[in-house]
Amino acid sequence: xxxxxxxxxxxxxxxxxxxxxxxxxxxxxxxxxxxxxxxxxxxxxxxxxxxxxxxxxxxxxxxxxxxxxxxxxxxxxxxxxxxxxxxxxxxxxxxxxxxxxxxxxxxxxxxxxxxxxxxxxxxxxxxxxxxxxxxxxxxxxxxxxxxxxxxxxxxxxxxxxxxxxxxxxxxxxxxxxxxxxxxxxxxxxxxxxxxxxxxxxxxxxxxxxxxxxxxxxxxxxxxxxxxxxxxxxxxxxxxxxxxxxxxxxxxxxxxxxxxxxxxxxxxxxxxxxxxxxxxxxxxxxxxxxxxxxxxxxxxxxxxxxxxxxxxxxxxxxxxxxxxxxxxxxxxxxxxxxxxxxxxxxxxxxxxxxxxxxxxxxxxxxxxxxxxxxxxxxxxxxxxxxxx
Numbered sequence: 001x002x003x004x005x006x007x008x009x010x011x012x013x014x015x016x017x018x019x020x021x022x023x024x025x026x027x028x029x030x031x032x033x034x035x036x037x038x039x040x041x042x043x044x045x046x047x048x049x050x051x052x053x054x055x056x057x058x059x060x061x062x063x064x065x066x067x068x069x070x071x072x073x074x075x076x077x078x079x080x081x082x083x084x085x086x087x088x089x090x091x092x093x094x095x096x097x098x099x100x101x102x103x104x105x106x107x108x109x110x111x112x113x114x115x116x117x118x119x120x121x122x123x124x125x126x127x128x129x130x131x132x133x134x135x136x137x138x139x140x141x142x143x144x145x146x147x148x149x150x151x152x153x154x155x156x157x158x159x160x161x162x163x164x165x166x167x168x169x170x171x172x173x174x175x176x177x178x179x180x181x182x183x184x185x186x187x188x189x190x191x192x193x194x195x196x197x198x199x200x201x202x203x204x205x206x207x208x209x210x211x212x213x214x215x216x217x218x219x220x221x222x223x224x225x226x227x228x229x230x231x232x233x234x235x236x237x238x239x240x241x242x243x244x245x246x247x248x249x250x251x252x253x254x255x256x257x258x259x260x261x262x263x264x265x266x267x268x269x270x271x272x273x274x275x276x277x278x279x280x281x282x283x284x285x286x287x288x289x290x291x292x293x294x295x296x297x298x299x300x301x302x303x304x305x306x307x308x309x310x311x312x313x314x315x316x317x318x319x320x321x322x323x324x325x326x327x328x329x330x331x332x333x334x335x336x337x338x339x340x341x342x343x344x345x346x347x348x349x350x351x352x353x354x355x356x357x358x359x360x361x362x363x364x365x366x367x368x369x370x371x372x373x374x375x376x377x378x379x380x381x382x383x384x385x386x387x
Contacts, residue, residue: 007122008114011052014129015107017292018048021136029147031090034139035377039077039086044136046099049106050074052125056110056117059335063109070094070102076338077135081347082374121335123185130359137295137357138377141239150240151295167386168278168308172200175273176280178327179366188333189326189340190366196273203270203278203309204383206300207316208261210236211247216261225376226252239295248299250316250381255349255373258319258382267384272322274385275352276365279312284363288314290354291363297356297379309383313363316381317351324348324370348372355379 025041033040050071057063065071140148178193179186217223227234227245234245262268270278286293287303288311297315325344332341351369354362356379371378
């Protein structure tokens with residue numbers, strides 16, 4: 001059983017991580033809305049503590065509320081359908097000073113009862129905060145550079161060319177999906193553990209690169225969201241600066257773009273079970289660019305090379321062709337019933353792996369990410385497969 005003090009330390013470490021992330025934003029931009037489909041940055045400043053308070057103090061221990069208005073205001077994020085954008089204005093939100101006072105009292109109250117909080121809920125609070133460390137990264141990515149304070153680790157690795165059109169054979173067999181409860185914390189959509197048969201297939205050794213996708217664009221395809229034209233050349237809009245398009249880095253693309261490219265090449269995307277088959281025995285390595293190693297992607301060849309598909313965990317989530325849906329026997333967590341269930345709508349697709357801004361906690365085979373197929377802001381990559 002994990003030491004409750006160790007979980008308390010993990011929560012403290014996660015707080016420092018998100019505190020540092022908010023410091024990237026210049027104060028006059030905290031009420032900005034960099035992504036039209038998401039809340040203003042100020043919401044997230046209060047949301048992380050409100051979530052912890054509502055889960056760890058109110059739900060777990062029935063501690064009396066001290067600011068129920070903020071508990072409700074900062075409770076839930078949004079994922080509106082296309083065409084239905086939020087319409088609030090900065091004046092609708094409290095002052096930064098008010099939110100910071102709420103945040104500090106929330107932390108003080110929770111820290112005073114840490115030894116009474118159930119282990120499962122501590123894990124949920126830690127992982128929720130770490131998820132938002134990534135969510136905030138791609139939201140802040142869309143802020144103008146004048147609204148951000150550049151980080152010292154903004155630069156990535158030196159590229160080396162990737163071998164193209166190299167495929168690895170995966171024999172038919174069983175894919176192990178989901179998580180055994182005895183193997184640690186997981187979210188409701190990760191259960192129950194089960195196996196499914198998968199036919200033999202071939203998978204690309206590397207994620208699709210900007211160089212490869214550029215050929216598609218030159219044939220008339222839509223340019224990816226993170227690309228921008230400058231003086232007749234494509235550039236990549238990095239977190240803190242624009243750079244000439246890094247040709248050996250993976251292309252960040254929507255699900256729709258990934259499917260279109262795959263069809264253009266006469267290939268397809270992996271299914272979720274196929275990703276598990278391809279990743280069977282793979283050893284995640286921080287050099288593959290996850291756990292906040294870099295802000296932007298590195299070349300698809302970076303890091304230790306194995307015998308099969310490379311960088312399955314790191315350097316960008318990987319789109320699959322599998323709609324996000326429950327496993328048979330799914331049961332929502334009673335303490336967070338709207339974590340997964342509202343998104344079992346056929347309008348979201350599963351992503352696997354990890355991005356540069358994904359915490360190490362999520363580099364477990366069972367973890368499932370999901371987004372809408374046209375959503376352009378996420379750090380999402382893909383690789384090709386064929387039957």
